[in-house]
Amino acid sequence: MCAYTSDFELSSYDYILPPELIAMHPTHPRCDGRLLVYYRESGRIEHRHFRDFCEVVPRDYALVCNDTKVLKARLYASREGGESVREILFHKAFGKSRFLVQIRGRTKVGAVFRICDRTKYPTHFSMRVLEVLDNGLRVVEFGSADSSAPLGISELYVMLESCGHTPLPPYIKREDTLEDSTDYQSVFASNAGAIAAPTASLHFSEEDFARIGALYKVCFVTLHVGAGTFANVQSQDIRAHTMHSESYALSSQARDAILGDSKLLCIGTTTARVVEYFWRTHQSQGLCDLFLHPGNVPQRMDALLTNFHFPKSTLLMLVSAFVGREEVMRIYECAIAHKYKFFSYGDGMLIL
Structure with missing residues (x-):
């Protein structure tokens, strides 16, 4: 042709x-x-x-x-200090315990967020911003109150399964449902x-x-x-x-x-x-x-x-x-x- x-x-x-x-x-x-x-x-x-x-x-x-x-790649988190809940989209691993994410709104290096559960209530998981890249993505590490070491990829996947939401495409303007996790x-x-x-x-x-x-x-x-x-x-x-x-x-x-x-x-x-x-x-x-x-x-x-x-x-x-x-x-x-x-x-x- x-x-x-x-x-x-x-x-x-x-x-x-x-x-x-x-x-x-x-x-x-x-x-x-x-x-x-x-x-x-x-x-x-x-x-x-x-x-x-x-x-x-x-x-x-x-x-x-x-x-x-x-993955249940969409997370919600509140910044330490009482800020309103922000949306986070996990992208992929960027090393052994470093990950690429997209955070809605402005975020500086060093900012710490508390991951929320499905009801938007803070959990014992946290996220710290390590770098802000030119393409707008952030390099972060995740932690847990149960350990001083950052989460690795397998531990992160467990956290996403328990706290994350189905990453519906951005044009679908509604909250995900439990049915979406199967659909x-x-x-x-x-x-x-x-x-x-x-x-x-x-x-x-x-x-x-x-x-x-x-x-x-x-x-x-x-x-x-x-x-x-x-x-x-x-x-x-x-x-x-x-x-x-x-x-x-x-x-x-x-x-x-x-x-x-x-x-x-x-x-x-x-x-x-x-x-x-x-x-x-x-x-x-x-x-x-x-x-x-x-x-x-x-x-x-x-x-x-x-x-x-x-x-x-x-x-x-x-x-x-x-x-x-x-x-x-x-x-x-x-x-x-x-x-x-x-x-x-x-x-x-x-x-x-």
Whole structure:
């Protein structure tokens, strides 16, 4: 496919979405979610539901899934001295007992916060700001009244599980609920480390996925989705965008499937990035910063299950790399006309 100049202009990836089509809650049961099926060879569009998945996908596809597990990465804390409660978003480890976080509001080096529980009542866990980085993130350490040593990564994960909240995307303007801790997690999530869900995976219930496993070869990769998935593209020429990096690893079954003859259906854009990064580098683990767009198209992926993405996002550009930008915009116009739900808790799109 020839990539025209407009394929690299940020404004070419804009579209108008009626606010009522932004999903604020998931579909229950999951199989009732709507599924737009697009056939690349003919350009044909079908309107289905996720209960039809096995009816639509040919049996010769191998499914590659991202088994990352979303942490309860959103915390609330009060600064020592009686300040009102602040929101904190855990990002990732920055050393043995140092971590990167985002703190709402201004914060100076040396500030100490008391972590709150789900009722916003202070706990015996604390957080001290060690550095303020140029990108606005803070390097911090966490502590506990039970020990003089700072928390390590495993201890921090225990604290997040007890005190943290589900990190719903920033456009969902509501408090998380106990239901979100299940809804915003895939049924095959097993490796903790993400702060955003690989949302194409959210459409499958345990029963659905068991049925899929009986009919298809299924293998797993792990990519810990970070906050960069919501980062805006700032450059007008999208090729100048610096892609965020996220840690990844592949199972031996996934490596064999990618290097073998199987037709690959990637469950989600995060999985697609791992598959394509491994295909180019043959590195089974590390940091993935692959930016797929119409000037850097997929080489190994044969099919893709994904949600409907934000205007001007790198995820929309990834889908455009696979289908073509103008065709993606036609598909999105169709989805809007048929009132599909968009974004993380929204409906899905299967590209065959």
